[in-house]
Amino acid sequence: MEEMHVIDEHDQVHVGVPAFNVMYTAVGLGWVGRFISWPYVRPLMDKAYAVFARNRLRWTGREECTTGRCAKKND
Structure with missing residues (x-):
């Protein structure tokens, strides 16, 4: 839950900001991925x-996830 992990079409695992670069590129927003990877922006x-x-979890209305399966809070 601390870092985003993405597996690309070549079965390569990308972690953190590089994972977002892969995701943005996959949906046609590669420029966003390149921007967030710039040396001054990435940190x-x-x-x-x-x-x-x-x-x-708190910001999206879910309880802490300790079981590996999280659900949205019912109001």
């Missing part, structure tokens, strides 16, 4: 994603 993206990863 900021690494830090921003770390904050998001720590808070994503």
